[in-house]
Amino acid sequence: MNIMEIRWHGRGGQGAKTASLLLADAAFMAGKFVQSFPEYGPERSGAPITAYNRISDERCSIHSNIYEPDYVVVVDETLLESVDVTAGLKKDGAIVINSAKSGEELRPLLNGYQGKVYTIDAGTLSRKHLGNYFPNTPMLAAIVAISECVEPDAFMKDMEEAYSHKFADKPQVVKGNLGCLEETMQSVKAQM
Amino acid sequence: MSIRDRMSGNEAIATAMRQINPDVFAMFPITPSTEIPQYFAKYVADGKVDTEFICVESEHSSMSACIGAEAAGCRAITATSSAGLSFMNETLFVAASARLPIVLAVACRALTGPININHDYSDSMAERDSGFIQIYAENNQEAYDNYLQAHRIAETADVRLPVMICEDGFITSHALENIELESDEDVKAFVGEYNPENYLLKEENPLAVGPYGVSGYYMEARVAQAEAMKNAKRAILDVAADFEKTFGRKYGFFEEYKMEDAELAIVIMGSSAGTAKAAVDELREAGQKVGLIKVRVFRPFPGEELAKALSHVKAVAVMDKSEGFSANGGPLFAETASACINLSERPKMIDIVYGLGGRDFTVAHTKRVFKHLEKIVATGEVGETYIHLGQRDDREEVL
Numbered sequence: 281m282n283i284m285e286i287r288w289h290g291r292g293g294q295g296a297k298t299a300s301l302l303l304a305d306a307a308f309m310a311g312k313f314v315q316s317f318p319e320y321g322p323e324r325s326g327a328p329i330t331a332y333n334r335i336s337d338e339r340c341s342i343h344s345n346i347y348e349p350d351y352v353v354v355v356d357e358t359l360l361e362s363v364d365v366t367a368g369l370k371k372d373g374a375i376v377i378n379s380a381k382s383g384e385e386l387r388p389l390l391n392g393y394q395g396k397v398y399t400i401d402a403g404t405l406s407r408k409h410l411g412n413y414f415p416n417t418p419m420l421a422a423i424v425a426i427s428e429c430v431e432p433d434a435f436m437k438d439m440e441e442a443y444s445h446k447f448a449d450k451p452q453v454v455k456g457n458l459g460c461l462e463e464t465m466q467s468v469k470a471q472m
Numbered sequence: 473m474s475i476r477d478r479m480s481g482n483e484a485i486a487t488a489m490r491q492i493n494p495d496v497f498a499m500f501p502i503t504p505s506t507e508i509p510q511y512f513a514k515y516v517a518d519g520k521v522d523t524e525f526i527c528v529e530s531e532h533s534s535m536s537a538c539i540g541a542e543a544a545g546c547r548a549i550t551a552t553s554s555a556g557l558s559f560m561n562e563t564l565f566v567a568a569s570a571r572l573p574i575v576l577a578v579a580c581r582a583l584t585g586p587i588n589i590n591h592d593y594s595d596s597m598a599e600r601d602s603g604f605i606q607i608y609a610e611n612n613q614e615a616y617d618n619y620l621q622a623h624r625i626a627e628t629a630d631v632r633l634p635v636m637i638c639e640d641g642f643i644t645s646h647a648l649e650n651i652e653l654e655s656d657e658d659v660k661a662f663v664g665e666y667n668p669e670n671y672l673l674k675e676e677n678p679l680a681v682g683p684y685g686v687s688g689y690y691m692e693a694r695v696a697q698a699e700a701m702k703n704a705k706r707a708i709l710d711v712a713a714d715f716e717k718t719f720g721r722k723y724g725f726f727e728e729y730k731m732e733d734a735e736l737a738i739v740i741m742g743s744s745a746g747t748a749k750a751a752v753d754e755l756r757e758a759g760q761k762v763g764l765i766k767v768r769v770f771r772p773f774p775g776e777e778l779a780k781a782l783s784h785v786k787a788v789a790v791m792d793k794s795e796g797f798s799a800n801g802g803p804l805f806a807e808t809a810s811a812c813i814n815l816s817e818r819p820k821m822i823d824i825v826y827g828l829g830g831r832d833f834t835v836a837h838t839k840r841v842f843k844h845l846e847k848i849v850a851t852g853e854v855g856e857t858y859i860h861l862g863q864r865d866d867r868e869e870v871l
Binding site: 304305315317318320 | 478647743747
């Protein structure tokens, strides 16, 4: 069975767990079997946290943590100094980091990781489209564009539906979120 | 027709509770109570249930309130975890001995100390002699399905015992996965109404609950309770058979996974069984005759059936996710070994204590266990029978 495994690194309160749930939702809507689970410890705002996704075509019975992920998402670039975010990351996979810097600028902080490095300036993107610092939305779009765990066009359609339903009385919010997803995907494509 | 959805184990159990719409839900509204009452509180606020929702000041009181409600003829439920279950300890024995079919959802977690919030079976295993029926789940689907079966098992006339529906803390309780839900109408029809023959204030057939039992009578009550636990075995299988007929998913005392011609086997519970199945698949592909048994029902313990399932196996590792401090292995090992004691041909058997306080258990760990069993069979020597697997220093305890 082919299982795509994704590991999220963030800090408590930044929403890495929520982002992993959103990704699972998107994959579920695309007909996949999903797992989304955080690694729990003492809950402190700002402490490093890890969350995981498994996405497959059949139900996956494995319930351990993920040690050799296909993809890694780093929601907070300051973690690069303290957490070995590329540990076990497959060479033919990729890492995507929330940063205004380029992938090559950050590569020296990645313990010799040889695979692809993408960066997304989630702060600027979310402030532009959503009016505040919501890094989840761009990081979600980035991992979908990079991993294609969900077909990107289908993803955009599902998200439009989900946002339109959730923010039925706030068309500006729907437009902002979709614009943010779209521009993030373009930014990823430009780095491919 | 099943409904395809995705949710955590906690939400799955809360959904089952909403569909059943019990008379009383008594709960302690603070951690370690689990998210289950939190979900249920929303159903109450949204008018989706007409349950009497009672917030109490402790788990001792939440179970006490359930005892009162159930004794008065209501269907009463609660949920808890870890230290909360320990705090219920005294009242669990009261509920079971008063033969009150309460259903208690438990997200199984470690006990202090050191202080830890993660998964193992320290809490539920400590209550294995409480008189509660205990049913364990591998994932959110099984937690939901087990809950749908719980009330009928508990309320069976010659059983009348409370049930603990156990899910793995965090691993199942907080992880989002796909699930097939059943419609509210189908669930209500399957679970049915609760019409107890006797209860405290039933005018035509009143009942005394919780009287003193002098030495001349206490033992008879305990024997009757022990008989009820034996009767629960039949009730569990009857309800499972009807569940399969109604919803199509099959359950028993335990699941045998690739056991037909297995020479090496592990006996395991909960979410770890799913992880171990992946290891069994890999080893089977490499031509090894390995299998696993996932114990679903721990109380009543299906000793006779389990012994039969293991009788043809050469070596067995029993996997305990709680440390019983017996200096002789964990509770699942004690039960499994004693179940096999009168087999004419017994497998060699060891206990492996693992996964305490959320220590991760992987496919690689499972393969190491099978490799160790292979060595036992090859040498004929059992060696150490009480092993702790997956320690921090990465020692290879079972190689």
